[in-house]
Amino acid sequence: xxxxxxxxxxxxxxxxxxxxxxxxxxxxxxxxTAKKTGTAASRRQGGLFDSEPTxxxxxxxxxxxxxxxxxxxxxxxxxxxxxxAIAEKMAAKQKDISVxxxxxxxxxxxxxxxxxRALLTTVREAVDNSLDACEEASVLPxxxxxxxxxxxxxxxxxxxxxxxxxxxxxxxxxxxxLLYGSKFHSRKQTRGQQGIGIxxxxxxxxxxxxxxxxxxSRTSRRKPAVELxxxxxxxxxxxxxxxxxxxxVEWAHGTEVQIELEGTYKKGKHSIDSFLDQVSLANPxxxxxxxxxxxxxPITWERVSKVLPDAPNEILPHPHGVELGILMQxxxxxxxxxxxxxxxxxxxxxxxxxxxxxxxxxxxxGKKIDTDRHPKRLxxxxxxxxxxxxxxTRMMAPPTNCLSPIGEELMAKTLRxxxxxxxxxxxxxxxxxxxxxxxxxxxxxAWGGELxxxxxxxxxRFANRVPLQYEQGACAITQSIVGTPWKNYEIQQARGALxxxxxxxxxxIASVWVPFTSESKKAVASYDEILKEMRLAIMEAGRKLxxxxxxxxxxxxxxxxxDYIKTYIPQIGIALQDILxxxxxxxxxxxxxxxxxxxxxxxx
Amino acid sequence: MAKxxxxxxxxxxxxxxxxxxxxxxxxxxxxxxxIYKKIMRKGKPMLRFPVRSLSNVSYDKRKGYLEIxxxxxxxxxxxxxxxxxxxTLRMMGLSRExxxxxxFATKRDVYYQxxxxxxxxxxxxxxSDTVMDDIEALFSVDDVSREQLRFVPDEHGGAVAxxxxxxxxxxxxxxxxxIDCTRFGSGAYSIPSSVEHLSFETKAKxxxxxxxxxxxxxxxxxxxxxxxxxxxxSMAGVPTRSTRRFIRRLSDQIKIPVYAFVxxxxxxxxxxxxxxxxxxxxxxxxxxxxxxxSASYLGVTPQDIxxxxxxxHPLKDVDIKRAKDALKNDPFFQSKRQWxxxxxxxxxxxxxxxxxxxAMWGLNYVIETYxxxxxxxxxxxxx
Numbered sequence: 001x002x003x004x005x006x007x008x009x010x011x012x013x014x015x016x017x018x019x020x021x022x023x024x025x026x027x028x029x030x031x032x033t034a035k036k037t038g039t040a041a042s043r044r045q046g047g048l049f050d051s052e053p054t055x056x057x058x059x060x061x062x063x064x065x066x067x068x069x070x071x072x073x074x075x076x077x078x079x080x081x082x083x084x085a086i087a088e089k090m091a092a093k094q095k096d097i098s099v100x101x102x103x104x105x106x107x108x109x110x111x112x113x114x115x116x117r118a119l120l121t122t123v124r125e126a127v128d129n130s131l132d133a134c135e136e137a138s139v140l141p142x143x144x145x146x147x148x149x150x151x152x153x154x155x156x157x158x159x160x161x162x163x164x165x166x167x168x169x170x171x172x173x174x175x176x177x178l179l180y181g182s183k184f185h186s187r188k189q190t191r192g193q194q195g196i197g198i199x200x201x202x203x204x205x206x207x208x209x210x211x212x213x214x215x216x217s218r219t220s221r222r223k224p225a226v227e228l229x230x231x232x233x234x235x236x237x238x239x240x241x242x243x244x245x246x247x248x249v250e251w252a253h254g255t256e257v258q259i260e261l262e263g264t265y266k267k268g269k270h271s272i273d274s275f276l277d278q279v280s281l282a283n284p285x286x287x288x289x290x291x292x293x294x295x296x297x298p299i300t301w302e303r304v305s306k307v308l309p310d311a312p313n314e315i316l317p318h319p320h321g322v323e324l325g326i327l328m329q330x331x332x333x334x335x336x337x338x339x340x341x342x343x344x345x346x347x348x349x350x351x352x353x354x355x356x357x358x359x360x361x362x363x364x365x366g367k368k369i370d371t372d373r374h375p376k377r378l379x380x381x382x383x384x385x386x387x388x389x390x391x392x393t394r395m396m397a398p399p400t401n402c403l404s405p406i407g408e409e410l411m412a413k414t415l416r417x418x419x420x421x422x423x424x425x426x427x428x429x430x431x432x433x434x435x436x437x438x439x440x441x442x443x444x445x446a447w448g449g450e451l452x453x454x455x456x457x458x459x460x461r462f463a464n465r466v467p468l469q470y471e472q473g474a475c476a477i478t479q480s481i482v483g484t485p486w487k488n489y490e491i492q493q494a495r496g497a498l499x500x501x502x503x504x505x506x507x508x509i510a511s512v513w514v515p516f517t518s519e520s521k522k523a524v525a526s527y528d529e530i531l532k533e534m535r536l537a538i539m540e541a542g543r544k545l546x547x548x549x550x551x552x553x554x555x556x557x558x559x560x561x562x563d564y565i566k567t568y569i570p571q572i573g574i575a576l577q578d579i580l581x582x583x584x585x586x587x588x589x590x591x592x593x594x595x596x597x598x599x600x601x602x603x604x
Numbered sequence: 605m606a607k608x609x610x611x612x613x614x615x616x617x618x619x620x621x622x623x624x625x626x627x628x629x630x631x632x633x634x635x636x637x638x639i640y641k642k643i644m645r646k647g648k649p650m651l652r653f654p655v656r657s658l659s660n661v662s663y664d665k666r667k668g669y670l671e672i673x674x675x676x677x678x679x680x681x682x683x684x685x686x687x688x689x690x691x692t693l694r695m696m697g698l699s700r701e702x703x704x705x706x707x708f709a710t711k712r713d714v715y716y717q718x719x720x721x722x723x724x725x726x727x728x729x730x731x732s733d734t735v736m737d738d739i740e741a742l743f744s745v746d747d748v749s750r751e752q753l754r755f756v757p758d759e760h761g762g763a764v765a766x767x768x769x770x771x772x773x774x775x776x777x778x779x780x781x782x783i784d785c786t787r788f789g790s791g792a793y794s795i796p797s798s799v800e801h802l803s804f805e806t807k808a809k810x811x812x813x814x815x816x817x818x819x820x821x822x823x824x825x826x827x828x829x830x831x832x833x834x835x836x837x838s839m840a841g842v843p844t845r846s847t848r849r850f851i852r853r854l855s856d857q858i859k860i861p862v863y864a865f866v867x868x869x870x871x872x873x874x875x876x877x878x879x880x881x882x883x884x885x886x887x888x889x890x891x892x893x894x895x896x897x898s899a900s901y902l903g904v905t906p907q908d909i910x911x912x913x914x915x916x917h918p919l920k921d922v923d924i925k926r927a928k929d930a931l932k933n934d935p936f937f938q939s940k941r942q943w944x945x946x947x948x949x950x951x952x953x954x955x956x957x958x959x960x961x962x963a964m965w966g967l968n969y970v971i972e973t974y975x976x977x978x979x980x981x982x983x984x985x986x987x
Contacts, residue, residue: 562682568690571724572681575693576643579636581699590643597646598683 045385074399080300112204115153116270119263119426120469122157123147123272126257127279128466129198131286133255138308142287147265147272149293151551154209155263160256165219168226169243172239174199195225196523201259208262212242217255225249228392265293270469276301276468278460281418282508284410285309303415309404310479316348318391319400321436329381331375339378339386362389400431400438406465410441411506420506422448422527423548425541434529441530443537444502445545457481457503463514468522475523477507480534489546490553495590507534514597565598610780611910614773615945617801621775623630623753624800625703631746635691639681650680651692653741663890663935668881670936672744672888690724691735697741699739702754708798710758711736724961744889751798751849761795761849762964763820763838766829766852768793773801785835788826792838800851804857811835813843814897815866815876819959828971832979842876843962848894853879855898863985865975868904869919870926872918873933873947877901880938884928901986902978906950909957912974914953927951940987 107113111121114369127143134141139162144414146158159403166174229243250254267273276290280301285308291298319548323331336342340355361384362369367377369386378386406414415424425479426444433439451458461468461477472478478498486492493499516526520595522531576582582590638758639649653676656662660673666893672904677759698717702709709717714736715729726732739900740750750756764770770793772781785793812834814820823829831835833910834856853864866872878884881899883891909916920925927947930937937943963971978985 072812209637374802564683564686567723568686570695571690571721572686575690575697576636576640578697579633579693582640590640593643593646594681597643598686599684601648 044133052139054441089496107204110200110204112200115262115264116266118204118208118261119147119155119265120199120270120272122198122204122259122261123159123274123518124158125198125201126159130159130163130255130464131279131283133163134161135308135311139163140285140303140306141283141309143287143289143574145272145290146274147290147292148263150260153262153264154260155265155293156258156260158256158258160251160254162251165217165253165255168217168228169218170230171215171217171226172230172241198257198259201261201532202230202257205259205261206232211260214258215255215261216257217246218249218251218253221252225251227578229595235336260338267294273299273465273471277418278462278469279465279507280298281411281414281460282406282462282465282467284406284414294331301417302400306416309406312512313402314383315399315402316346318433318436319343319347319350319393319395320433321398321513322347322387322390324384324387327387328380331378331383334375334442337374338372339369339375342375343371352391354395357395358389358393361392362386365389365392367553376519397433398436398438400433400440402512403431403438403440405440405442405510407510411442411444411508415444415504419446419450420450421502421504423545425544425548427537427540427544429533429537429540432529432533434515434527437511437513437515439509439514439530439533441533441537442506442508442510443534443541444508445507445538445541446506447545447548448502450541451502451504453502454500456498456500457505460504460506461496462506462508462526463511463516463521465508468524470522471517472523474517476526476531477509477524477534479526480538481505481507481530483535484538484542486542489542490549491542491545506540509534565595569594569598610773611778613771613780613803614778616773617773617803618775621801628703628743628748628752628754628936629700631743631748632696634862635698635742639693642748642796648680648682649679649689651689651742652676652678653738656741656887656889661885661935663882663939665939667892669891669895670882670885671891687724688735691721691726691732692716692738694718694721694724695735695739696731699753699755701751704888708754708756710756711757713754720776729790735880741889744892747847747892749890751800752844756797757845758797759844759846761797761844761850762840762952763792763817764835765793765820765824766794766835767806767833768835769805771803771805772796775801785830792820792824792836795846795850797846799846799853802850802853804854806835806858807833808835808860809833810860811851811862811901813837813839813851813862813864814959815839815841815864815872816959819865822967823971826968826971828975831971832975839876839880843880845890845894846945848880848883848896851899852894852896855896861898861982863898863902863979863982864899865902866904867956868906868909868914868950869958870903870930870947871925872948873901873943874926874930874937876933877928878936885934889946900982902982903974904957904959904961905986906946906953907954909953912962912965914957916953916957916959916961918952919951919956923956942986946986 062264076194096414111124112118123145127145130143142162144158144160146156148156148158152157205211205213212229212231214227216225216227224246225248227243227245227247230239231240232241233240265272273290275294276288276299280286280288284305285303285304286301288301289298290300331339334342334346336345340352340432343350343355343358344352359369359371364421365385365388367382367385369382369389395433405428408428411426411428414427415421424444424446426442428442429440431440432436459472459478459481461472461475467591468475468477482496482498484499491499491501491503499505509524509530515530517523517525571589572594576590577584577587589590635651642649654672655675655677656672660675661670663674664671679689681687689809695714695718698709698714711733712729715726715732718726718732726735736750736755739753741756743753747919764785765788766785768785770785773779773781774781783793804899808829809832812823813831814823814836817838817840819835823836828834837851839846843851851862854860862880866876877899878895882897883895886905888900904914908914927950931944931947937947959970962974965973
């Protein structure tokens, strides 16, 4: 191998600049589509899949470009002089890295690390995308989900929605994409968080079973449905339409996808059953019909609301939430010609007056930044000072009308439907802000009924209506539930543990930008502002619960004491008669008096 | 003539018993009557119990025992206490019945008897024991003991050997059983659970109360009681109520000193000896019946460990804690300078020695050397 080393190092000089250029170009294009009308328009067309159907012929190349960039950066550790011919040869070779290889190496990142999780991830992605598509099209979502075993470790997953459908031309492109998130820079409350898309699930299916996926979509009652059997050309990372046909379906519009994949079906906390149950909790307007390989009858969650949630507005980022790197990026990409103009147009709550204050702040930080300069001409040191200046400037909190909470009433309805409890309490807090990001917390408690009384409370965590099923312990929601003084609310709680009792606790955080602890987006990060809001929401619900429980206990006590009087007074009568040889009349009189005295004192 | 004496003795015992029983019944009836009258006036009846905790205990040198203080707690009949009230009254009724039928019941018996009380029955013996303790405390104010209430302990009594005749009248046959404690061969007389009716004849000079069965057996089989002219009592650890009451009655009737011979460790001193002499802290309401104020401490003393060069073991943490607790909280030890010094000496030495450690100098060293030497100088006993 000694010969290879210089070769590898030589590539750096040649390939790095190209890669860099491509990366920035990619980001720029993504940015613009996300920020401007692109998102909404394209999503309206979309059906099941959240990837954008904007025609973008260089998409696969970008993917490769990114890989190349990564590789060359890694290799740049050892430096050397470049030889153009070899470098180009290398670059050509690097393009050939297959998606399947990439996929196989990154399974765990994408949620396909175990057979049980693969099945769940497939359903999760499909459900998220379907719901977003239906809501974009203002259709009350109805999902029909079927999971069927073909072998013990192989299942066919079929998911159908009643969304707007996807036009024929777009269908294959959607499936050609892997790991594309349109929502990264968008300041809007959205579901799709994983950034994987169901295309990854389709690819996983093909990789593990060799079977292509089948997609059926119908956009209108007037047109027949189109069914495609799609395979993926692993080498080129391109879709291959294996079969295309028009089919008769009984549904008017919507999209159905069927994927056969290697996966095991399991019950329990991390199951599809549990996931859908939680989806139904946070989405009162959704109807789900679900068949699984074990239960004979399908499970149905009827919608409890016929009203679609208000479509969340998109807002510009607030200056207090922007990180330095992103600020630098934004300044490079902006079309504004002054820093002042840039700040005013690309952020919310920034006026020329605010810009002046920022400029004044920078003076105290070592260098006054002239906000009439061209944003692209600022040195990175200047941007750093500007960033600090922004942080130090007081400004109005971002608007909060961009959030769409579940709402107290509907949350109560879904809790009732799913748990049939004795009591439901729901709290929706006013919106609040952390690091320039508006967010809103809701909490719901279901108590009693069929809920098991001796177990720890069940916790249901949601971020933008999406259930969080993993890493419960690391989540701010769990922390705030554990940190709540449940004993004050008549609920048992061991030190540092979840409360014990017939209790289900739901906490939802809605935000344009939910902070997660890690890239896998399984747990909400513990920002002080967020923890505080969560705690306040849970405590408010807890106080209401306590009122109910105390009343209940008082009534039970009164009842028991009434019984007490009836039960034990005759015994006192017997004893007194025995010791003092009283007559029966005397005994009866004494018992009567005693009842009277005790009843009187009880009422007081 | 013997028969005549027996008759008069039996008559006397009967008279005393009748007197005691009458007092018991009167106490019970008075308490019940008070409650009844209050009910008839449509008031809330209440029971007054002495507070049973160390905070309500004092040591009176003249009286010679740990005495319960004046603090009382009232238990008013309310909705919350109605069950306990009913159970207390039913148990008082049972006690009255036992006196009337001249019978007795152990704690376990009472628990099973309560099963006839319909809803007022106890579901655990611990519940009935608590109510019994309450009743005992309630009537201790009237000088009525648990035994007089006819509730007897099921615990085993101690053993007695030596120059003592116990007179045990059989009230049914009218005969008095004369039990000669010298005539048990290698065995011993076992103290019954109720000792109130017994009386004694003896020419012995003192009573030796011994902690361990081992030493008792040695002294008994070598007839130490004959050489030393004494009565041997085996306490087998902390003396039971009947053992304490037996020694107490013995010392009351025949006015001879009681010497305690126990291990030299905080347990032997502060638990066994202290309980024998002044009673226990947590049952102070009964101490007046169950203490032996005339008792003194023969050994093994901390000084003996040095004088007799005894083999020792280091004090355990629990021993140190017990000794410190005695010095700090126990009104008896606090009032005796010699004891404070002895306990401090023991703590300083950091060791303990058992009675049987004397065996190092020969198995019968305790009989031949140690006890005679100690007895020759009884003024040096610890108080």
